Amino acid sequence: MSGASPTVCLITDFGTEDPYVGQVKGVVSQLCGDINIIDLFHGVPKYNAKALAYLLPNLVQTFTSGTVFLCVVDPGVGSERPASVLEVDGRWFVGPGNGIFELLSRRSKKQSRWWEIVWSPPHLSASFHGRDLFAPIASFLAIGGNPEDEGRCKRKKGTESHYAHWPDDLAEIVYIDTFSNAIIGYRWKFIAESWRIIIGGHDLARGRTFSDLPPGTPFCYENSMGLLEIAMNQGRAAEFLNLFVGSSITFQDTV
Amino acid sequence: MSGASPTVCLITDFGTEDPYVGQVKGVVSQLCGDINIIDLFHGVPKYNAKALAYLLPNLVQTFTSGTVFLCVVDPGVGSERPASVLEVDGRWFVGPGNGIFELLSRRSKKQSRWWEIVWSPPHLSASFHGRDLFAPIASFLAIGGNPEDEGRCKRKKGTESHYAHWPDDLAEIVYIDTFSNAIIGYRWKFIAESWRIIIGGHDLARGRTFSDLPPGTPFCYENSMGLLEIAMNQGRAAEFLNLFVGSSITFQDTV
Amino acid sequence: MSGASPTVCLITDFGTEDPYVGQVKGVVSQLCGDINIIDLFHGVPKYNAKALAYLLPNLVQTFTSGTVFLCVVDPGVGSERPASVLEVDGRWFVGPGNGIFELLSRRSKKQSRWWEIVWSPPHLSASFHGRDLFAPIASFLAIGGNPEDEGRCKRKKGTESHYAHWPDDLAEIVYIDTFSNAIIGYRWKFIAESWRIIIGGHDLARGRTFSDLPPGTPFCYENSMGLLEIAMNQGRAAEFLNLFVGSSITFQDTV
Numbered sequence: 001m002s003g004a005s006p007t008v009c010l011i012t013d014f015g016t017e018d019p020y021v022g023q024v025k026g027v028v029s030q031l032c033g034d035i036n037i038i039d040l041f042h043g044v045p046k047y048n049a050k051a052l053a054y055l056l057p058n059l060v061q062t063f064t065s066g067t068v069f070l071c072v073v074d075p076g077v078g079s080e081r082p083a084s085v086l087e088v089d090g091r092w093f094v095g096p097g098n099g100i101f102e103l104l105s106r107r108s109k110k111q112s113r114w115w116e117i118v119w120s121p122p123h124l125s126a127s128f129h130g131r132d133l134f135a136p137i138a139s140f141l142a143i144g145g146n147p148e149d150e151g152r153c154k155r156k157k158g159t160e161s162h163y164a165h166w167p168d169d170l171a172e173i174v175y176i177d178t179f180s181n182a183i184i185g186y187r188w189k190f191i192a193e194s195w196r197i198i199i200g201g202h203d204l205a206r207g208r209t210f211s212d213l214p215p216g217t218p219f220c221y222e223n224s225m226g227l228l229e230i231a232m233n234q235g236r237a238a239e240f241l242n243l244f245v246g247s248s249i250t251f252q253d254t255v
Numbered sequence: 256m257s258g259a260s261p262t263v264c265l266i267t268d269f270g271t272e273d274p275y276v277g278q279v280k281g282v283v284s285q286l287c288g289d290i291n292i293i294d295l296f297h298g299v300p301k302y303n304a305k306a307l308a309y310l311l312p313n314l315v316q317t318f319t320s321g322t323v324f325l326c327v328v329d330p331g332v333g334s335e336r337p338a339s340v341l342e343v344d345g346r347w348f349v350g351p352g353n354g355i356f357e358l359l360s361r362r363s364k365k366q367s368r369w370w371e372i373v374w375s376p377p378h379l380s381a382s383f384h385g386r387d388l389f390a391p392i393a394s395f396l397a398i399g400g401n402p403e404d405e406g407r408c409k410r411k412k413g414t415e416s417h418y419a420h421w422p423d424d425l426a427e428i429v430y431i432d433t434f435s436n437a438i439i440g441y442r443w444k445f446i447a448e449s450w451r452i453i454i455g456g457h458d459l460a461r462g463r464t465f466s467d468l469p470p471g472t473p474f475c476y477e478n479s480m481g482l483l484e485i486a487m488n489q490g491r492a493a494e495f496l497n498l499f500v501g502s503s504i505t506f507q508d509t510v
Numbered sequence: 511m512s513g514a515s516p517t518v519c520l521i522t523d524f525g526t527e528d529p530y531v532g533q534v535k536g537v538v539s540q541l542c543g544d545i546n547i548i549d550l551f552h553g554v555p556k557y558n559a560k561a562l563a564y565l566l567p568n569l570v571q572t573f574t575s576g577t578v579f580l581c582v583v584d585p586g587v588g589s590e591r592p593a594s595v596l597e598v599d600g601r602w603f604v605g606p607g608n609g610i611f612e613l614l615s616r617r618s619k620k621q622s623r624w625w626e627i628v629w630s631p632p633h634l635s636a637s638f639h640g641r642d643l644f645a646p647i648a649s650f651l652a653i654g655g656n657p658e659d660e661g662r663c664k665r666k667k668g669t670e671s672h673y674a675h676w677p678d679d680l681a682e683i684v685y686i687d688t689f690s691n692a693i694i695g696y697r698w699k700f701i702a703e704s705w706r707i708i709i710g711g712h713d714l715a716r717g718r719t720f721s722d723l724p725p726g727t728p729f730c731y732e733n734s735m736g737l738l739e740i741a742m743n744q745g746r747a748a749e750f751l752n753l754f755v756g757s758s759i760t761f762q763d764t765v
Contacts, residue, residue, distance in 0.1 A: 005289055009281065015688040016271045016526045019569055022550035023734075026519070026573055029546050034515055036284050040277035046689065047744070059274055062386075063281055075744070078719030126719035128734030131572075178270040179301065209333030209381035224278075224383030234302070234330070260544055264536065271526045291539050295532035314529055317641075318536055433525040434556065464588030464636035479533075479638030489557070489585070 006142040007036040009063065011056070012072040012130065013044040023131050024070070031139035040069070043175075045245045047075040049098045051174040053166070054185030057104045058225035065090030070138040071100055072130035083117035083133055085147045094138040096129070102163040115153035171249045173230075173238075180236030182243045183229050188222035196252040197228070200241060204230065261397040262291040264318065266311070267327040267385065268299040278386050279325070286394035295324070298430075300500045302330040304353045306429040308421070309440030312359045313480035320345030325393040326355055327385035338372035338388055340402045349393040351384070357418040370408035426504045428485075428493075435491030437498045438484050443477035451507040452483070455496055459485065516652040517546040519573065521566070522582040522640065523554040533641050534580070541649035550579070553685075555755045557585040559608045561684040563676070564695030567614045568735035575600030580648040581610055582640035593627035593643055595657045604648040606639070612673040625663035681759045683740075683748075690746030692753045693739050698732035701761065707738070708760040710751055714740065 008028050014020040016039075025037050041059060045051045052073045060069060074081075074096045084097035088108040093101055097116070105112040117137055124132045137152060147153035170185030177183065191197070197204045197220050205219040213219045215234040218241055223229035228249070230237050237243070263283050269275040271294075280292050296314060299307045307328045315324060329336075329351045339352035343363040348356055352371070360367040372392055379387045392407060402408035425440030432438065446452070452459045452475050460474040468474045470489040473496055478484035483504070485492050492498070518538050524530040526549075535547050551569060554562045562583045570579060584591075584606045594607035598618040603611055607626070615622040627647055634642050647662060657663035680695030687693065701707070707714045707730050715729040723729045725744040728751055733739035738759070740747050747753070 007284060009277070017553035018687045018689075019551035019553070019565075020687075022519070022548055023569075023572065025548050026550065029517060029548060030572075030574055034289070034544070034546075036289075038277055038280045038284060040281065041274035043272035043274070055274075059278075062278065062285075064285055076721060079721040125734040126731070131734065177273045177275075179273075211331065211334040221381070224380035224386065262539060264532070289544070291544075293532055293535050293539060295536065296529035298527035298529070310529075314533075317533065317540075319540055432528045432530075434528075466586065466589040476636070479635035479641065 005034050005036050006032065006066070006068070006144075007038060007063075008032070008068045008070055008138055008142050009038045009040040009060070010070050011041045011044065011052070011059070013046045013048070013052075014042050014072070014130075016042050020128070020130065023128075024135050027131055027135040028070075028139050028142070031136060032142055035142060044073050045175065047073065048245065049073050049075065049096075049100050050166070050170075051185070051245060052100045053102050053104075053163070054170045054174050055183070056100060057107050058187070058227050060091065060104075061225070063091060068092040068094065068138050068142045070130070070134055071095035072134060073100055074098065074129065077129050078126045083129065085115040085117060085137065085141070085153050087113040092138070092141045094134050094141065099163040099166070102161060102166055103168075105161075106168070114156040115147045116156055117152065118154050119152040171251065173243055173245050173247045173249070176238045176243065176245060179231075180238040181223075181229055181231040182238045182241075182247075183223060183225075183227055184249055186228045186249070187226055188228050189226065191228060191251065192253065194253055194255045196254055198250040198252060199230065199243065199247065202241060260289050260291050261287065261321070261323070261399075262293060263287070263323045263325055263393055263397050264293045264295040264315070265325050266296045266299065266307070266314070268301045268303070268307075269297050269327070269385075271297050275383070275385065278383075279390050282386055282390040283325070283394050283397075286391060287397055290397060299328050300430065302328065303500065304328050304330065304351075304355045305421070305425075306440070306500060307355045308357050308359075308418070309425045309429050310438070311355060312362050313442070313482055315346065315359075316480070318346060323347040323349065323393050323397045325385070325389055326350035327389060328355055329353065329384065332384050333381045338384065340370040340372060340392065340396070340408050342368040347393070347396045349389050349396065354418045354421070357416060357421055358423075360416075361423070369411040370402045371411055372407065373409050374407040426506065428498055428500050428502045428504070431493045431498065431500060434486075435493040436478075436484055436486040437493045437496075437502075438478060438480075438482055439504055441483045441504070442481055443483050444481065446483060446506065447508065449508055449510045451509055453505040453507060454485065454498065454502065457496060465489075515544050515546050516542065516576070516578070516654075517548060517573075518542070518578045518580055518648055518652050519548045519550040519570070520580050521551045521554065521562070521569070523556045523558070523562075524552050524582070524640075526552050530638070530640065533638075534645050537641055537645040538580075538649050538652070541646060542652055545652060554583050555685065557583065558755065559583050559585065559606075559610050560676070560680075561695070561755060562610045563612050563614075563673070564680045564684050565693070566610060567617050568697070568737050570601065570614075571735070573601060578602040578604065578648050578652045580640070580644055581605035582644060583610055584608065584639065587639050588636045593639065595625040595627060595647065595651070595663050597623040602648070602651045604644050604651065609673040609676070612671060612676055613678075615671075616678070624666040625657045626666055627662065628664050629662040681761065683753055683755050683757045683759070686748045686753065686755060689741075690748040691733075691739055691741040692748045692751075692757075693733060693735075693737055694759055696738045696759070697736055698738050699736065701738060702763065704763055704765045706762040706764055708762060709740065709753065709757065712751060
């Protein structure tokens with residue numbers, strides 16, 4: 001039971017209707033030949049690099065060493081943000097250096113390694129670096145290349161970070177899924193049992209699974225990624241509570 | 256012209272925006288190596304196991320022996336419903352035992368075979384059995400494993416069914432597609448020519464294809480899966496007739 | 511860095527929610543075995559063959575020789591439109607002969623070659639030629655078959671066209687993406703620097719990339735496919751300007 005072909009996982013805010021994901025796949029497929037390309041997640045809130053930063057570590061935790069993640073949430077495409085490659089616990093991450101890799105790097109077991117992409121393709125469009133810049137680099141890593149080969153990338157010391165002020169866990173909604181469950185950027189294991197979990201004046205019950213609570217009662221639980229999530233048995237929690245990406249959660253210690 | 260790699264088809268109510276399909280694919284891809292993973296259908300009406308039950312046999316009929324179908328519409332995840340494996344005419348079906356496989360089993364040419372999954376993964380999340388339980392089992396079958404190997408599954412006699420009272424064909428809308436065509440859970444071949452087909456007071460004409468009727472006239476036809484469908488030439492039938500998943504069709508014999 | 515498996519790219523107006531794309535993939539996968547199937551674009555405006563005609567050449571330009579494109583936007587399915595195969599600069603195109611290949615053919619470097627599909631499958635549904643007719647032909651081409659093998663297709667002289675009156679570039683919106691950017695069927699390189707670009711009374715500024723203009727100002731730029739596009743930095747241009755697929759652009763020469 002082992003993967004013969006390399007794997008590239010795509011994580012973007014492109015959605016699945018537009019042709020952009022397909023164009024990225026075309027590049028990867030043409031450069032890599034036989035490869036597993038997995039659409040891991042294209043519903044990242046658009047332009048919201050911070051939301052992805054807090055989802056990413058929990059989203060990729062089941063993937064093995066060697067996997068390449070091509071991540072594009074890029075409000076500043078065409079401007080000054082660097083183009084980055086990151087190696088974290090044996091997995092590769094390629095995308096804009098706009099904070100999306102901050103928590104991933106900070107939480108890595110071993111020291112993560114950073115590079116800046118200095119290579120430029122013969123044709124670099126102003127608005128689609130996912131296709132023109134990041135896809136070729138991700139493809140090169142997927143077939144076993146080293147980021148520094150032929151001067152593609154330049155190693156960074158990577159101790160300074162523009163995003164060091166971001167908290168270790170974020171008490172805000174970072175995603176609302178199509179079931180209307182609201183995912184918080186806060187790891188469940190860091191929420192004390194004595195804490196009340198409050199949003200918009202609602203004091204939320206806790207459950208282990210959906211059927212633990214009666215229909216119509218919003219509740220909190222540890223979701224399948226290990227994050228705090230607000231849901232409702234047979235209901236639509238985020239709509240019921242009028243929640244949005246960015247809404248804040250309050251924790252109150254009852255001790 | 257034959258498939259070298261095994262094929263796993265995914266059928267869920269997850270939609271395509273959320274990261275859940277991608278996470279399931281990640282597991283299958285890591286366990287199977289080179290494999291065809293086909294997103295067959297992720298738009299099953301959410302939580303609606305009965306709707307899928309009547310779509311499934313017609314959806315999978317063009318797939319060959321050996322294909323593995325990973326099916327997840329699971330309103331009761333985390334509760335008591337069994338985890339099932341089914342073999343029907345050489346194809347494998349893995350998913351919750353909540354009725355989604357009822358019509359498939361009932362209509363199979365040979366006696367279908369049922370197993371209950373008794374294996375449990377090292378980490379089983381409370382809410383995402385698709386990723387943690389069904390995907391590993393489906394992967395194992397795809398690479399040629401037998402459900403009973405290493406005690407993964409326990410054979411069931413499978414003559415009793417909690418869903419025996421469900422009719423052989425369902426005179427209700429089970430899906431409305433993005434063209435606003437309404438699909439009924441009723442096989443066209445069992446609709447007599449003498450029957451009037453009525454919904455919401457509308458007596459529907461019959462056609463063979465869209466251009467058989469003038470624009471603006473809703474009509475019935477045998478869809479590409481062999482099911483009764485309500486459509487409209489250059490129009491949006493379900494919106495025009497105010498139809499929803501669950502709306503009932505009436506047949507009236509004119510003889 | 512070369513592709514071992516053949517590649518079939520899918521371009522349709524099916525969207526990604528319905529089971530239709532998955533059914534097409536099932537056929538291709540079963541006929542081809544190991545193959546790269548790429549969902550290039552399923553969001554073509556529904557039934558809008560002309561919109562696809564002007565998007566297609568720019569959408570496929572980065573794909574190499576040998577790629578097979580299965581294209582389905584088919585308002586006339588079941589009626590008289592021919593079923594077509596087209597070879598353009600070493601790439602294959604399979605789909606309805608309803609104008610979708612007009613601009614592709616007209617702009618090809620070498621003379622494009624046309625065939626009409628005369629083969630018919632054992633079971634041809636009235637409404638789903640994408641699955642029943644075009645997918646088997648595309649699969650056959652992908653594994654190296656010649657369109658005329660076993661009488662599948664008949665060569666057409668291909669000098670006459672029902673769509674010869676369509677302009678070389680179309681001054682209309684052909685697609686609005688999920689970022690609310692509006693794509694025009696007009697190649698940027700044919701827009702003179704002296705032209706004013708006007709839509710709905712708005713005289714649009716030009717930029718190279720999104721951050722060139724202040725937030726809230728709609729502007730025009732050359733998009734990543736080489737087409738004219740209307741966008742807005744951190745905003746939703748098409749919503750702001752109330753634009754739709756089909757809205758006309760006016761060019762006014764200021765010289």
